[in-house]
Amino acid sequence: MEKEDGRMAQAARRETSLGSPIHLAVWLAAFLLLATSHSLLAQTDCLACHGDKTMQDASGHSIAVDGNVFHASVHGALQCNDCHSDIKAYPHPDHMAPVDCKKCHVDEASALKDSVHADGAEHPCTSCHGNAHAIFPKLDSRSNVYPLNIPRTCGSCHGNEAMAKKHGLQNVLASYMDSIHGFALSKEGLLVAANCQSCHGSHHILSHKNPLSPTYKTNIPATCGTCHAKITAEYERGVHGKAVKAGDLKAPVCSDCHTAHAIVRPTDAEFRMQSTPTCGNCHKDKLSTYHDTFHSQLGLLGGYVETARCWDCHGAHEMLPASDPNSPIAKQNLIKTCGKCHAGANSSFVEYQPHVNANDRKLNPALYYIRLFMNVLLISVLAFFAIHTLLWVIRSRYDQIKNGEEKDGDKDA
Amino acid sequence: MEKRKTGTKMPELERAVPLKVESNGGPMRFFVRFTRSQRWLHAVLFTTFLGLAATGLPLRFSDSFWARGLASAVGGFGAILFFHKFCALALTVAFLVHVKDIFSRAFAQREKGIFWGVTSMVGNWKDVKDLFGHLRWFLGLGPKPHFERYAYWEKFDYWAVFWGMIVIGFSGYAMWFAPFFARFLPGWALNAALVIHGEEGLLAILFIFSIHFVNTHLRPDSFPMDMVVFTGVESEEEFKEKRPMEYERLAKAGKLESRLGEAPATWFVTFARVVGFAAIFFGTLLLILTLTAYFF
Numbered sequence: 001m002e003k004e005d006g007r008m009a010q011a012a013r014r015e016t017s018l019g020s021p022i023h024l025a026v027w028l029a030a031f032l033l034l035a036t037s038h039s040l041l042a043q044t045d046c047l048a049c050h051g052d053k054t055m056q057d058a059s060g061h062s063i064a065v066d067g068n069v070f071h072a073s074v075h076g077a078l079q080c081n082d083c084h085s086d087i088k089a090y091p092h093p094d095h096m097a098p099v100d101c102k103k104c105h106v107d108e109a110s111a112l113k114d115s116v117h118a119d120g121a122e123h124p125c126t127s128c129h130g131n132a133h134a135i136f137p138k139l140d141s142r143s144n145v146y147p148l149n150i151p152r153t154c155g156s157c158h159g160n161e162a163m164a165k166k167h168g169l170q171n172v173l174a175s176y177m178d179s180i181h182g183f184a185l186s187k188e189g190l191l192v193a194a195n196c197q198s199c200h201g202s203h204h205i206l207s208h209k210n211p212l213s214p215t216y217k218t219n220i221p222a223t224c225g226t227c228h229a230k231i232t233a234e235y236e237r238g239v240h241g242k243a244v245k246a247g248d249l250k251a252p253v254c255s256d257c258h259t260a261h262a263i264v265r266p267t268d269a270e271f272r273m274q275s276t277p278t279c280g281n282c283h284k285d286k287l288s289t290y291h292d293t294f295h296s297q298l299g300l301l302g303g304y305v306e307t308a309r310c311w312d313c314h315g316a317h318e319m320l321p322a323s324d325p326n327s328p329i330a331k332q333n334l335i336k337t338c339g340k341c342h343a344g345a346n347s348s349f350v351e352y353q354p355h356v357n358a359n360d361r362k363l364n365p366a367l368y369y370i371r372l373f374m375n376v377l378l379i380s381v382l383a384f385f386a387i388h389t390l391l392w393v394i395r396s397r398y399d400q401i402k403n404g405e406e407k408d409g410d411k412d413a
Numbered sequence: 414m415e416k417r418k419t420g421t422k423m424p425e426l427e428r429a430v431p432l433k434v435e436s437n438g439g440p441m442r443f444f445v446r447f448t449r450s451q452r453w454l455h456a457v458l459f460t461t462f463l464g465l466a467a468t469g470l471p472l473r474f475s476d477s478f479w480a481r482g483l484a485s486a487v488g489g490f491g492a493i494l495f496f497h498k499f500c501a502l503a504l505t506v507a508f509l510v511h512v513k514d515i516f517s518r519a520f521a522q523r524e525k526g527i528f529w530g531v532t533s534m535v536g537n538w539k540d541v542k543d544l545f546g547h548l549r550w551f552l553g554l555g556p557k558p559h560f561e562r563y564a565y566w567e568k569f570d571y572w573a574v575f576w577g578m579i580v581i582g583f584s585g586y587a588m589w590f591a592p593f594f595a596r597f598l599p600g601w602a603l604n605a606a607l608v609i610h611g612e613e614g615l616l617a618i619l620f621i622f623s624i625h626f627v628n629t630h631l632r633p634d635s636f637p638m639d640m641v642v643f644t645g646v647e648s649e650e651e652f653k654e655k656r657p658m659e660y661e662r663l664a665k666a667g668k669l670e671s672r673l674g675e676a677p678a679t680w681f682v683t684f685a686r687v688v689g690f691a692a693i694f695f696g697t698l699l700l701i702l703t704l705t706a707y708f709f
Contacts, residue, residue: 291476293607294472294588294607296475297472297473297475298472298475298490298493298494299475300475300476300480301471301472301475301480301481301484301490301493342591342592343592344592344593345592345595346592346595346596348595348596348598348599348600349591349592349595349600349603350600351595351599351600351601352591352595352600352601352603352604353600353601353604356601356604358604358608364601364604366601366605367601367604367605367608370605370608370609371608371612374608374609374612374613374616375612377612377616378612378615378616378619381573381616381620382616382619382620382623382624385620385624385628386623386624388548388551388566389624389627389628389632391548391551391552392547392551392628392632393627393632393633394551395550395551395552395553396632396633396634397633400633400634
């Protein structure tokens with residue numbers, strides 16, 4: 001986390017310094033406007049007092065406004081009382097009504113109304129957009145909602161353990177920042193990398209339990225498909241996609257395998273290690289039989305990621321049953337599929353059963369009896385010799401004590 | 414030890430040149446039981462077996478709590494298979510050398526009694542009688558049997574290892590070179606190979622690290638270790654007590670002296686003891702880990 005904070009701070013510093021030539025231009029423009037425009041006199045009037053950086057109200061809150069920043073901001077052309085509308089003259093009353101952004105931002109306000117952030121007292125506009133006098137367009141790097149700044153903005157609440165606990169939410173910032181999306185954003189600065197609002201939306205954020213939400217289970221493939229179009233198309237052709245479309249909510253969508261926030265690169269050891277139990281959450285019998293094979297034995301040792309995991313044979317997104325001729329596990333495709341790792345695989349080789357159950361006498365009689373024979377051999381040999389040797393040890397010791405001679409077996413030395 | 418040449422010949426042949434006995438000084442006489450090449454065979458066998466067990470067990474019990482730790486102790490997940498195959502190759506070579514040795518003794522040197530008789534490893538009626546006699550003695554129902562050169566449990570150890578190497582070796586190579594073996598084996602045989610390899614390997618590990626250790630080294634008469642497989646020789650007293658029938662047979666035939674050996678060098682005994690105890694320690698450790706996989 002600290003590392004992430006550092007990275008964000010660094011990015012922020014970089015953006016501020018980049019902004020300085022713009023500042024200069026804004027200053028110049030402000031001077032020109034000052035000379036010509038009458039309407040801005042209202043700003044200068046207010047800034048005569050509020051330009052003092054130390055200015056505070058009776059309760060000690062800063063009521064200072066940085067005129068330079070405000071001029072440059074998206075609202076820089078407005079007069080102060082366009083927003084602080086209860087100010088009609090100077091001196092103005094001590095207590096003023098809160099600014100109502102809804103007055104202008106009607107669409108955003110209506111989107112917010114049924115969202116999870118509808119409570120304006122707990123989620124004022126400034127909680128995301130920041131200082132009301134320093135709001136920049138969303139594609140301006142100084143903006144709190146600039147793509148590269150969004151995780152930090154949302155994370156100020158959703159990266160907070162206490163807040164997460166209070167609302168029964170996951171503390172997601174850390175897992176996002178360590179995810180492939182988070183790295184693309186923080187390391188590479190990719191504006192196209194998925195940030196919070198790419199999946200959740202901005203003003204109209206709905207609970208994932210709401211069928212209208214882009215994060216509602218059946219909407220997730222389309223949401224991810226906004227960027228991952230090809231994968232989504234493959235997924236929809238496969239059995240999982242078809243099942244979800246048919247209303248089977250048990251079938252997995254993207255986030256069931258990849259998680260929602262802690263998404264890692266699928267070729268990473270970390271993902272390869274965690275993926276088999278993920279499939280096994282639903283395919284319990286298949287996981288248990290896979291578990292008995294060499295693939296699993298070597299794979300479980302950690303780090304040895306080359307061994308076959310579920311999707312190495314079954315494919316990942318376009319999941320097709322063995323009866324489908326396009327499936328990698330269709331009989332006619334097995335030599336190619338197994339051959340990816342086992343060079344020289346032939347038709348006899350691919351008869352190997354990667355999910356064999358040696359306990360199933362009807363399905364695998366040969367294996368069942370081989371295993372039975374080996375077990376009987378093992379148990380009978382060990383049982384016989386355990387008794388034999390125990391009796392022997394007792395008898396020898398008894399003789400030694402009876403004869404009063406303590407042998408230590410060293411006489412050959 | 415150092416200058417002995419007779420040690421490389423087969424004691425069964427009893428044609429070793431009699432060594433000079435220090436009749437005045439040492440009352441303790443030593444008799445040769447194993448040749449140098451037999452001792453080497455045992456050394457290669459137990460080192461590679463320990464290596465195979467240490468690299469095989471983490472695979473067999475890959476979901477146990479110690480599997481990953483042991484795998485990385487061996488040198489990481491990638492090294493596991495490499496070491497396993499390396500030990501397997503070394504053991505295969507030792508096995509083939511042993512088989513070649515048997516055949517050259519039997520056919521080139523025309524050694525009588527290698528396949529049948531008192532000095533053969535092949536079981537006979539006396540072994541059956543000895544087994545029941547021994548069991549009766551355990552229970553105090555009869556006298557202790559008089560054993561010949563190889564007792565029944567020693568023959569069992571030998572044949573268990575012999576059969577084990579064929580079974581484990583063949584199933585192991587079938588998995589190693591699966592596409593090749595699939596040319597003449599059915600697909601399910603590859604499934605069977607893992608079951609056989611795993612179960613037979615487990616049997617070998619459990620047997621060697623418990624039964625063999627106790628029968629041969631840790632039982633009260635040999636405790637803490639029977640050094641004869643390292644030094645090749647044992648004292649006359651031990652010879653007489655452990656294998657009275659062989660001793661009497663040689664004495665009657667007047668061939669006892671032909672089996673006389675030299676007392677082993679102190680440094681060698683110390684060295685062998687360190688190696689032997691290390692082997693027993695690691696074997697016991699692996700045995701405990703294996704057992705925990707069943708109970709935890």
